[in-house]
Amino acid sequence: MAIFPFVAIVGQESLKDALLMSAIEPAIGGVLALGDRGTGKSTAIRALAALLPEIEVVRGCPYRCAPAAKIGLCGVCERGERVVAEHMGAPVVDLPLGATEDRVVGALDLERALAKGEKRFEPGLLARAHRGFLYIDEVNLLDDHLVDLLLDVAASGENVVEREGLSIRHPARFVLVGSGNPEEGDLRPQLLDRFGLCVDVRTSTDLAERMEIVRRRDAFEQDSSAFIKDWSKKTAALRKRVVEARARVQTVTLPDAVLAKAVELCMTLGADGLRGELTLMRAARARAALSGETQVSMDTLKSVAPLALRHRLRKDPLDDTDAGIRVERAVSEVFVP
Amino acid sequence: MTAAAAPLSSERQASRDAFERIDAARWGQADLAVALLALMPHRLKGAIFEGASPELAGLLQDRLAARLGGAALLHRMPISITDDRLVGGLDLAATLAAGRPVAETGLLTRANGGVLIVPMAERLRGRTAAQLARVIDTGDVETERDGLSLRAEARFVTLAFADPDEPGERLPAGLGDRLAFGLSLQGVSPARPRGEALTTEILAAARAKLPQVDVPDELIEALIDAALRLGIRSMRAPSFCLAAACGIAALAGRTTVTDADATLASELVYASRALIQFEAPPPPPPPAPDPPDTNEDTNDASKPQPEPDELTELLVDAVRVRVSLDMAARRQTPRQRTRQEVPAGKSGDMVDSRRRGSRIGARAGDPRRDGRLDLLSTLRTAAPWQRIREMPTGGAVISVRAADFRVKRFRHRSEAVVIFVVDASGSSAMNRLAEAKGAIELLLSGCYSRRESVALIAFRKEGADLLLSPTRSLTRVKRSLSRLPGGGGTPLASGIAAAAQLVRIERGKRKAPHVVFLSDGQGNIALDGSPGRERAGQDARDMARKLKALQEPVLFFDISRRPSADAELISTEMGAIYRPLPIADAARVSRDVRSLLLD
Numbered sequence: 001m002a003i004f005p006f007v008a009i010v011g012q013e014s015l016k017d018a019l020l021m022s023a024i025e026p027a028i029g030g031v032l033a034l035g036d037r038g039t040g041k042s043t044a045i046r047a048l049a050a051l052l053p054e055i056e057v058v059r060g061c062p063y064r065c066a067p068a069a070k071i072g073l074c075g076v077c078e079r080g081e082r083v084v085a086e087h088m089g090a091p092v093v094d095l096p097l098g099a100t101e102d103r104v105v106g107a108l109d110l111e112r113a114l115a116k117g118e119k120r121f122e123p124g125l126l127a128r129a130h131r132g133f134l135y136i137d138e139v140n141l142l143d144d145h146l147v148d149l150l151l152d153v154a155a156s157g158e159n160v161v162e163r164e165g166l167s168i169r170h171p172a173r174f175v176l177v178g179s180g181n182p183e184e185g186d187l188r189p190q191l192l193d194r195f196g197l198c199v200d201v202r203t204s205t206d207l208a209e210r211m212e213i214v215r216r217r218d219a220f221e222q223d224s225s226a227f228i229k230d231w232s233k234k235t236a237a238l239r240k241r242v243v244e245a246r247a248r249v250q251t252v253t254l255p256d257a258v259l260a261k262a263v264e265l266c267m268t269l270g271a272d273g274l275r276g277e278l279t280l281m282r283a284a285r286a287r288a289a290l291s292g293e294t295q296v297s298m299d300t301l302k303s304v305a306p307l308a309l310r311h312r313l314r315k316d317p318l319d320d321t322d323a324g325i326r327v328e329r330a331v332s333e334v335f336v337p
Numbered sequence: 338m339t340a341a342a343a344p345l346s347s348e349r350q351a352s353r354d355a356f357e358r359i360d361a362a363r364w365g366q367a368d369l370a371v372a373l374l375a376l377m378p379h380r381l382k383g384a385i386f387e388g389a390s391p392e393l394a395g396l397l398q399d400r401l402a403a404r405l406g407g408a409a410l411l412h413r414m415p416i417s418i419t420d421d422r423l424v425g426g427l428d429l430a431a432t433l434a435a436g437r438p439v440a441e442t443g444l445l446t447r448a449n450g451g452v453l454i455v456p457m458a459e460r461l462r463g464r465t466a467a468q469l470a471r472v473i474d475t476g477d478v479e480t481e482r483d484g485l486s487l488r489a490e491a492r493f494v495t496l497a498f499a500d501p502d503e504p505g506e507r508l509p510a511g512l513g514d515r516l517a518f519g520l521s522l523q524g525v526s527p528a529r530p531r532g533e534a535l536t537t538e539i540l541a542a543a544r545a546k547l548p549q550v551d552v553p554d555e556l557i558e559a560l561i562d563a564a565l566r567l568g569i570r571s572m573r574a575p576s577f578c579l580a581a582a583c584g585i586a587a588l589a590g591r592t593t594v595t596d597a598d599a600t601l602a603s604e605l606v607y608a609s610r611a612l613i614q615f616e617a618p619p620p621p622p623p624p625a626p627d628p629p630d631t632n633e634d635t636n637d638a639s640k641p642q643p644e645p646d647e648l649t650e651l652l653v654d655a656v657r658v659r660v661s662l663d664m665a666a667r668r669q670t671p672r673q674r675t676r677q678e679v680p681a682g683k684s685g686d687m688v689d690s691r692r693r694g695s696r697i698g699a700r701a702g703d704p705r706r707d708g709r710l711d712l713l714s715t716l717r718t719a720a721p722w723q724r725i726r727e728m729p730t731g732g733a734v735i736s737v738r739a740a741d742f743r744v745k746r747f748r749h750r751s752e753a754v755v756i757f758v759v760d761a762s763g764s765s766a767m768n769r770l771a772e773a774k775g776a777i778e779l780l781l782s783g784c785y786s787r788r789e790s791v792a793l794i795a796f797r798k799e800g801a802d803l804l805l806s807p808t809r810s811l812t813r814v815k816r817s818l819s820r821l822p823g824g825g826g827t828p829l830a831s832g833i834a835a836a837a838q839l840v841r842i843e844r845g846k847r848k849a850p851h852v853v854f855l856s857d858g859q860g861n862i863a864l865d866g867s868p869g870r871e872r873a874g875q876d877a878r879d880m881a882r883k884l885k886a887l888q889e890p891v892l893f894f895d896i897s898r899r900p901s902a903d904a905e906l907i908s909t910e911m912g913a914i915y916r917p918l919p920i921a922d923a924a925r926v927s928r929d930v931r932s933l934l935l936d
Contacts, residue, residue, distance in 0.1 A: 037514045038571025042474065096479045097468050098420035103481035110427075110438045110484040113720040125481060138467040181511065182812045203570040210561045214575050221380060221580075 002224035006047035007234040010213045011204045015044050017287070018197045018307055022133075022175045023052055024245045025286035028196040028279060030154060030176035032139070032187075032311065035201025040213075041179040045092070045135050050228075051235060052090035053243050055131055059084040062123045063170045064091070064130050072157070072171045091132030093125050093174075095150075097141055104146060105153075105161050106168070121168050126150075126159045129174040139178030140187050150176060151194050196279045198311035200324055245289035252285045254296045261334060262301055268330045271312040280308045298335065305331050359662055360525045364393070370518040370605055371397050372535050373584040374494050375404030376543055380580045381517035382473055383495030385458060385609065388523030394456075394498050401452055401494065404540060410451040412493070414444055414469075416460050420482070423468060427483040427713060440485050445469070445478045448493040458497035458512065460846060466512045469495070473515045483713060517577035519609025521663040535588075543587040550583040552594045555648065560599055563652035567611040578606040596648060603652045608659040714743035753789045753935060754807045754848045755780065758836045760856040760896065761795040762827040770795065773855055774814075775923030780930060781811050789935065790848075792839060796832030798825035799866035803835065807843060826868060829860025830876035833911065837884045844889075851890050851934045854913065855926070857897035858904030874903075881910035890934050894918040894926060 009016065018031045033041045057064040058077055065077040067085040095104070106124035113119065125134070134150070136142055153159050159172040178195065180187065192198065204210055220227045259281065266276040283304040284296045293300070310323040370384050386397065398411055420426075425443035432439045445453070445468075455461065455469075472478055472491050480487040495516055513519060560582065561575045569575075582602035586594045719741040726736040759773045777791050791814070793805040805814060836852050843850040863872040864880070884891065891913035895904035900917040908915040914933055918925070 036570045037511045038573040040572065046475075094475075094479065096424065096471070096481055097464055098424045099481035100483060102484055103486060107484055108717065108720070110717060110720060113717075115437050122484060137471060141464050141467050183810050203572060205565060207558070207562055207565065210565065210572065210575065211558060213572050214557065214561055214579060217572075217576050218579060 002220075002228065003050045004043050004047055004217075004220055005228055005231040005235055006044065006051040007238055008216055008220070008227070008231045009040060009044055009047065010216065011209055012040060012044060012201065014307060015041065015199045015201055017290075018199050019044065019048060019177070020242060020290055021283055021286035021304075022177075022197070023048070023242055024249050024289055025282050026173065026175050028175075028282045028286060029275075030178070030195045030197070032192070032195035032198045033177070033179040033201050034182050034187075034198065036203055037181055039201045039203050041201050042135075042137055045133070045177050045179065046094065048133060049089060049092035051239060051242075052092075052132075053239055054087045055090055056085050057088055057131075059086045063127050063172075064088070065171070066131070072173070074170045091129055091174075093129040093132065093134050095125060095134060095136045095142075097136075097138060099125065099146075101146060101149070102163075105149065105159060105163075106170075107161075107163060108166060119165065121161070121166055123170070124159075126153055126172040126174070127170060130170075130172050132174055133177055134174045135177045135179075137179050138181075139191075140180045144188075147191060151191070155194070192311045193275065195311065197283060197307045199307060200310065200322075241290065244292075245286070248292075248294070249285055249289035252288045252294060252296060254281060254285065258284070258296050258298060258301055261298065265301075265305060265330060265334045266309070268334055269309055269313055269327065271309055276309055276312050280305065283308045302331050302335060359666075363520070363522060363662075363666075364525050366601075366605060367393075367397060367520050367522055368400070368535075369585070369588075369601070370520060371401045372404065372540070372588060373581055373605075374517075375401060375540060376584050376588065377547070377580060378405065378494045379476075379492060381494075381577060381584070383453075383497065383516035384518035384520065385497040385499055385513055385516055387499050387519070387521040387609075389498055390522070390526070393522055393525060398452065398454055398496060401496065404535065404537075405452065405494070410448075411454055412444060412448040412451055413454045413456065416455075416457050416462075416465075418444065418465060420464075420468070423465060424478050424482065425480040425485075425487065425489075427485060432716075438484060440480070440487055442489070443478065443480065445472050445491045445493075446489045449489070449491045451493050453493045453495045455495060455497040458499040461512070462846070470511050470515050484717070513609065514571050514573055517581060518605050520605065521609075521666065523663070524666045539588065542590065543584070546587045546590065546592060547583065549592045550586050550594060551592060552579065552583060555646075556582070556594055556596070556599050559646065559648040559652055560603065562646075562649045563603055563656070564607060566649065566653050567607055567656055569607060569610045571610070574606055574610055578602050581606055596651065599648075600652055600655045603656050604659045607652075607656045608663065611656055611660055711743045711745045715741050718743060752848050754792060754843045754850045755789055755930060755934070756792045756794065756807075756836055756839050756843075756850055756852045758794045758796070758801075758832050758852060758854045758856070760827060760829070760832070761797040762825050772923045772926065776926035776930070777805075777814055778811065779923060779927040781809065781814060794832060794835045794839065796828050796835070798828070799831075799862060800828055801831040801835035803839065807839075807848070826862040827860050828862035828864075828866070828873070829856060829858070829907070830864045830873060830880045831862070831866075832856070833877060833880035833884055834864065837880065837887060840884070840887050840889055844887075849889075851930075852884070852892070852913075853926075853930055853934070854891070854893045854908075854911075855896055855918070856893070856904070856907075857895060858893075858901060858907040859897075877907055878910050881907050885910065885912035888912075890914075892916065892930060892934050894929075 006016070015031075015033055018033075022028050022031055033045070035041060055064070056067055058067050061074060061077055063074040063077075065073045067083065102124070104125050106122055106127060109118075109120040109122035134154075136147075136150070139147065153172050154174060154176040157171060157173040159170055161168040176195070179201075204213070216227075262277055262280045262284070266280065269276075280301070281296075284301045287304050288294075288296045288300050291300075306324045306327045309327050313323055313326060367386060367389075374381050374384060386394065389397070402411055414423075421441075421443070423443050423445060425441055425446055428439045428441035431441070453469075458466075461469075473495060476490065476492045478487075478489050478491045480489075497512065497516065557579060560578050564575045564578065578599075579602075582594045582598045585598040585601055586592070589598070591598075715737060716735065719735060719737045726738075757773050757777060759770055761770055773793065777793060780789070781791055790807040790809045791805070792803065792807040794801050795804050796802075808814065832854075836854075840850040840852065858877075860873040860877045861870050862868055864876040891911050893904070893908035893911070893913035893915050895901065895908070895915065895917045896919075897904060898919055900919070905915055916929060916933075
């Protein structure tokens with residue numbers, strides 16, 4: 001199945017930004033995309049696989065350990081026996097709703113067990129998503145216990161399996177991306193704020209933009225390989241930007257004045273805990289790195305605030321105001337010149 | 338009606354003729370939709386037909402299969418299909434026979450290249466619909482189950498049939514959005530369809546012509562603009578409409594799409610998606626088409642829309658006409674299921690809670706004591722030890738010991754649905770409805786890890802209406818309750834009957850219904866809509882007993898100023914917990930519902 005190029009997606013700037021920021025700085029903690037149907041949420045996320053730079057892995061390692069890494073390796077790579085490196089596409093694992101727990105966390109290899117009586121661990125989807133993205137469409141329909149499990153692993157970066165007489169732990173660091181339509185059922189609040197960024201995805205109501213969307217979609221469906229080729233230059237250029245930003249992101253500085261504003265903003269909004277501030281900082285750094293800056297400016301902070309904070313506000317069931325608007329209001333309050 | 342005695346007035350005859358012509362046209366459009374699906378199955382994905390009789394449904398399926406080359410097979414999807422049947426899993430019998438894991442293909446994989454039939458689509462579980470929607474999007478099935486990891490192609494045409502209890506009942510999880518066409522066949526009689534006119538030659542010629550079909554730019558613009566003005570947000574709809582317009586031109590042997598093609602395509606694609614309020618009786622002077630009212634969004638409304646051009650207006654009007662015709666047909670057809678008394682509940686409602694609800698995994702345990710044996714997990718546990726265990730005699734291939742037993746874990750309580758039944762009659766209606774709305778919102782926003790859904794039935798004038806079908810979405814509640822009707826007589830009996838019916842429907846979906854009444858217990862409209870306190874009271878008591886027979890928890894808030902004997906009586910008849918509520922108080926209602934019913 002051909003994948004619609006990320007760079008050919010019209011509009012949806014905040015969703016694209018959120019995904020790119022997470023690709024640059026995975027510690028942001030995942031993206032939740034909520035919005036109407038037919039807005040291209042899934043298209044954007046699935047398009048990441050073809051956009052992101054390849055990763056270097058140890059050949060034969062089921063957990064895709066990085067050859068150059070010193071820490072966070074799997075049991076075998078830790079002993080340093082394997083050194084042959086190879087390249088592979090960045091993993092973007094699409095978790096099907098019907099997946100069973102044994103395939104998500106990994107389980108006993110049934111074939112081996114039945115045929116040879118051998119106890120061997122068969123890695124699951126969490127292992128496959130290591131160093132990449134794990135995507136759940138319609139996250140509100142996934143069984144609660146699976147969602148909790150995914151969030152735990154995403155936060156700790158390690159998958160611990162204790163089942164069927166197996167005791168295994170392996171690294172599983174991935175960016176968790178969920179999408180859903182609030183009309184199909186709201187998400188539990190404690191689930192909401194465990195995603196780093198939250199995007200409110202809406203369809204454009206601009207006629208020209210909508211025409212462009214339909215035209216590109218039509219061209220893609222008519223001849224997908226030609227369409228992908230037409231966009232390959234832009235794809236390569238964006239890929240280069242992501243690679244450069246990744247190299248730069250740890251050196252982006254955060255001036256004290258900007259940090260103070262970030263803290264003030266979170267306090268004004270009553271966002272619980274420190275997660276708000278941390279996400280805000282990391283997102284601002286990633287955004288700055290993406291636009292080639294070496295220091296986080298006030299404008300950058302302002303631009304990422306709705307993404308990082310909109311889902312952390314205290315909920316008032318009788319207040320209809322859109323959360324994004326509440327964040328923007330607080331931004332204009334805090335950033336009075 | 339005694340047609341023989343008095344000849345039909347010419348006026349009525351004319352109106353009957355008109356209806357027949359319209360019905361013929363509606364069938365013609367359904368047939369065209371199926372022809373287009375045969376022409377471009379991968380672009381258009383499928384159709385949803387509402388209210389189609391079994392004969393028409395069968396005819397549509399057969400025609401589609403025949404047009405897809407005759408070899409295309411029909412695959413029916415049972416609404417209660419389990420995940421492993423849907424996407425595939427481990428074939429246990431074959432696995433044990435072969436001594437290694439053998440996969441079993443799921444329905445969606447088998448449907449590859451054929452037609453998937455989804456009957457009763459309105460009752461499809463959200464989870465099943467979401468999985469189907471994803472396969473329709475990607476064209477392949479990913480199975481990650483029972484130690485298997487498989488991927489297989491699955492491209493098929495989906496024909497869904499829905500028979501909504503209430504007009505506008507929603508299809509779950511975006512299935513409708515993924516299928517190009519949505520058409521109502523309500524009231525179209527099976528005798529009407531004509532023979533097959535579409536020959537294989539025409540279809541083959543159209544297929545050859547399709548790549549050359551050209552759409553004028555202004556037509557594309559009009560199609561997209563029309564979708565926007567009809568309040569259709571999804572970007573899939575205009576894409577489908579554009580493709581359908583091309584298909585219609587190709588079928589007619591043309592290489593240019595005409596305005597008429599576009600009009601027809603808009604009717605097929607947009608009518609079921611349009612967000613226009615036709616439900617309310619049309620106001621006497623029909624106001625000029627006022628696009629902003631279809632857009633609830635504040636940011637959309639602030640943007641002044643330019644005047645639509647002529648072509649866009651033509652398309653929008655065509656869709657509006659189509660929508661109002663469908664509405665009229667719905668009113669004409671007697672709703673059999675609403676009035677008909679369903680036999681009192683049985684069919685496995687009383688399943689032991691250990692065996693009820695959705696499976697959430699397995700744990701060690703004794704199947705005789707702890708519930709159902711999870712055969713797969715048990716075998717999985719036993720499997721590794723086979724080499725070192727002594728083989729049992731008697732030809733057994735696997736040795737299972739007591740310690741290997743695993744039992745299924747189910748979600749303890751099945752999902753609760755709280756059905757609010759609210760008296761919306763008289764002058765205080767708005768006040769009461771507002772309280773009910775407040776209580777619903779509080780209840781929904783308060784249920785964190787809980788997963789209750791909420792429905793609202795209001796009764797007033799001659800009958801009861803389902804204002805909000807069961808939902809968990811606060812967003813939907815806010816949207817659909819923003820304008821509530823009120824006033825008129827008090828058809829209490831109809832309210833209770835509607836509640837009982839919804840209870841049965843929800844039980845059929847394996848939910849646990851709870852009913853909450855907000856009423857003073859004094860009906861003055863009988864079940865058949867006629868006024869009169871006595872009949873009304875009798876009917877209400879009859880219905881109350883029927884509700885009680887369903888044995889689901891009911892809570893009755895007496896909203897009269899002073900607690901009344903009438904209310905207490907009816908409350909007792911329905912086996913409800915009685916609570917006087919002289920002062921409207923949303924917070925108290927929500928609190929009582931939680932503490933008395935749910936916990």
